[in-house]
Amino acid sequence: MIDSLYIAWKYISFNKVKTATLVACITLISFLPVALERLLNESEKQLMSRAVSTPLVIGAKGSALDLVMNTLYFDDEVPELITMEAANRVMDSELALPIPLYVRFQARGNPIVGTSLDYFAFRGLRIAEGRQLAVLGDCVLGARVAESLGLKAGDSLVSSPETLFDLAGVYPLKMKLAGVLEKSHTSDDLAVFVDLKTAWVIQGLGHGHEDVTKLQDPTLVLKRTAKNVAATAKLYHHTEITEKNIDGFHFHGDLAQYPLTAVVAVPQDDKSETILRGRYLTREETRQIVRPADVIDGLLQNIFRIKNVLDAVISVVAFATILAIILVFALSLRLRQREIQTIFRLGCRRATIARLLAAEILIIVIMSGVFCGALIFVVNQFSNDLVRMLFIR
Amino acid sequence: MITIQKLGFRYASGEFRLDIPNFQVSGGEKVAVIGHSGSGKTTLLNLIAGIMIPLTGTVSVEDTQVSALGDRERRDFRISNIGFVFQDFELLDYLTVFDNVLHPYRITGALKLDQAVRGRAEALTQEMGIGDKLKRNPNDLSHGEKQRVAICRALLPQPRLILADEATGNLDPDNKTLILDLLFSAVTDHDATLLAVTHDHELLKRFDRIVDFQEFQNKEAA
Numbered sequence: 001m002i003d004s005l006y007i008a009w010k011y012i013s014f015n016k017v018k019t020a021t022l023v024a025c026i027t028l029i030s031f032l033p034v035a036l037e038r039l040l041n042e043s044e045k046q047l048m049s050r051a052v053s054t055p056l057v058i059g060a061k062g063s064a065l066d067l068v069m070n071t072l073y074f075d076d077e078v079p080e081l082i083t084m085e086a087a088n089r090v091m092d093s094e095l096a097l098p099i100p101l102y103v104r105f106q107a108r109g110n111p112i113v114g115t116s117l118d119y120f121a122f123r124g125l126r127i128a129e130g131r132q133l134a135v136l137g138d139c140v141l142g143a144r145v146a147e148s149l150g151l152k153a154g155d156s157l158v159s160s161p162e163t164l165f166d167l168a169g170v171y172p173l174k175m176k177l178a179g180v181l182e183k184s185h186t187s188d189d190l191a192v193f194v195d196l197k198t199a200w201v202i203q204g205l206g207h208g209h210e211d212v213t214k215l216q217d218p219t220l221v222l223k224r225t226a227k228n229v230a231a232t233a234k235l236y237h238h239t240e241i242t243e244k245n246i247d248g249f250h251f252h253g254d255l256a257q258y259p260l261t262a263v264v265a266v267p268q269d270d271k272s273e274t275i276l277r278g279r280y281l282t283r284e285e286t287r288q289i290v291r292p293a294d295v296i297d298g299l300l301q302n303i304f305r306i307k308n309v310l311d312a313v314i315s316v317v318a319f320a321t322i323l324a325i326i327l328v329f330a331l332s333l334r335l336r337q338r339e340i341q342t343i344f345r346l347g348c349r350r351a352t353i354a355r356l357l358a359a360e361i362l363i364i365v366i367m368s369g370v371f372c373g374a375l376i377f378v379v380n381q382f383s384n385d386l387v388r389m390l391f392i393r
Numbered sequence: 394m395i396t397i398q399k400l401g402f403r404y405a406s407g408e409f410r411l412d413i414p415n416f417q418v419s420g421g422e423k424v425a426v427i428g429h430s431g432s433g434k435t436t437l438l439n440l441i442a443g444i445m446i447p448l449t450g451t452v453s454v455e456d457t458q459v460s461a462l463g464d465r466e467r468r469d470f471r472i473s474n475i476g477f478v479f480q481d482f483e484l485l486d487y488l489t490v491f492d493n494v495l496h497p498y499r500i501t502g503a504l505k506l507d508q509a510v511r512g513r514a515e516a517l518t519q520e521m522g523i524g525d526k527l528k529r530n531p532n533d534l535s536h537g538e539k540q541r542v543a544i545c546r547a548l549l550p551q552p553r554l555i556l557a558d559e560a561t562g563n564l565d566p567d568n569k570t571l572i573l574d575l576l577f578s579a580v581t582d583h584d585a586t587l588l589a590v591t592h593d594h595e596l597l598k599r600f601d602r603i604v605d606f607q608e609f610q611n612k613e614a615a
Contacts, residue, residue: 003498003499003500003506004499006499007488007496007499007500010487010488010492011487013487014486014487015487338483339483339485342479342483343496343500344444345439345442345444345477346471346472346477346496346497346500347468347469347470347471347472347473347475347497347500347501347503348468348472348500348501349465349468349501352500352501356500
């Protein structure tokens with residue numbers, strides 16, 4: 001058998017292109033279903049673990065999935081906005097702890113999550129370096145954001161404009177990096193956390209500029225009365241919050257009407273949860289309350305339905321590939337008739353010829369198995385990251 | 394060495410028929426078989442080698458009646474006792490020259506590949522003037538060199554009989570003489586018998602005996 005393996009190996013290594021094609025086909029067709037299964041299981045695990053740990057989410061009526069994906073995984077798809085009043089209503093009900101979230105802006109490709117300090121306690125996020133959010137303009141980075149951007153406490157990070165050419169849109173705000181969170185292996189690792197008010201400053205709802213009552217330049221003043229001074233658009237707005245200018249930052253209007261994407265409600269108990277959910281069932285209600293676990297469960301059911309279809313497709317493709325491989329071997333046998341005839345004339349037995357061909361198949365299968373195993377090992381090692389990259393943030 | 398008696402053979406498909414009432418080759422003889430295409434020269438070699446079985450009569454090589462052996466025994470007998478040299482060399486392009494020479498040892502349990510055989514293979518290739526090309530691929534060799542490799546492959550198991558089927562058919566005149574010289578000297582050195590099918594009439598005078606297949610068949614038929 002060793003001689004057969006030796007000759008088979010020589011043949012295989014001589015016909016590199018044919019061997020590589022066969023190995024690639026067998027590897028892929030074996031690897032795909034396993035990898036798909038592994039990734040889907042991992043995604044199920046990740047999606048469900050975060051969903052289960054988030055009891056209730058309140059947001060505008062519309063797509064529950066968009067709301068949950070944005071709230072839990074800081075997805076780019078921003079749901080219809082609600083106001084801070086929604087969080088106040090939960091607080092006033094005393095049925096649950098409201099954690100407001102405003103997930104709309106980005107900094108260098110990472111989502112900026114405007115929230116309150118309760119969020120960190122709720123998710124069990126701890127500071128690894130630096131300090132927690134303390135003043136307007138501070139930000140705290142998830143571990144992987146800090147790692148990928150190469151930032152540490154004391155550095156600064158600039159928020160990105162929503163659209164590049166929208167001059168009237170959101171202006172960048174230079175934020176001070178107060179601290180970096182410990183790794184949590186969740187979407188929190190990939191987020192930039194700011195206080196809600198800082199998020200509103202990024203949007204331009206809060207701003208800082210020089211004291212308009214002391215303006216001397218007449219081109220900066222649009223209208224001046226005894227009680228009010230209206231400035232022109234020429235007035236310089238601060239793009240960074242510093243110790244010197246922080247007092248100049250202010251918010252106009254009622255904070256209760258400021259925007260949020262969602263409110264995470266953490267009920268006191270089951271009874272409180274039931275009561276709270278009941279309050280959002282009326283037809284006039286403009287907000288919805290959802291249990292993320294139910295929404296994600298529905299999503300997973302759809303994903304697994306698609307997976308069943310994919311499995312069927314892969315089975316058909318696998319069958320076709322196996323037929324193609326058989327055809328390749330059959331054609332190869334035809335091409336090698338003369339060689340087979342020669343060794344047959346030399347005195348080789350039919351069983352030995354069969355053994356030589358079997359050895360070739362064995363080597364190809366082993367090589368495919370090794371490559372497939374290596375790929376599965378890679379998928380296993382990086383399934384966590386791959387799932388985040390492919391399915392969730 | 395070779396004894397054929399009352400041999401009758403016919404292919405299952407086709408009208409070709411070969412009848413040889415009596416044919417003998419003595420040990421150490423160098424016999425050339427000539428005849429027009431399709432007269433049955435290659436069939437005769439195949440019958441002697443036990444690749445084909447006669448319908449009637451017997452084929453014996455030395456004291457072994459090849460035609461009476463079972464399939465497995467015939468193959469083992471062939472690979473151990475008969476060396477084949479083909480017109481198209483029939484080397485395997487995915488093996489090196491050295492591996493091609495050793496190839497018979499790797500495709501049968503009847504021959505044992507050991508260090509002595511390897512040493513003998515090296516000596517044989519040196520003798521044939523291809524000792525410096527052992528790691529080369531057959532595709533990198535000239536036709537003359539390829540035929541030398543094929544002769545080494547045929548001689549390595551130290552066969553008592555060499556069957557050469559148009560062994561010089563694909564070679565230029567210089568190489569024909571050279572290869573025949575090498576084949577003759579190797580056959581003499583190894584105390585073997587040579588039965589060669591050939592169309593090269595200018596080489597015939599070098600053989601001990603010439604069998605014209607057409608005349609031979611006519612004579613036998615008469």
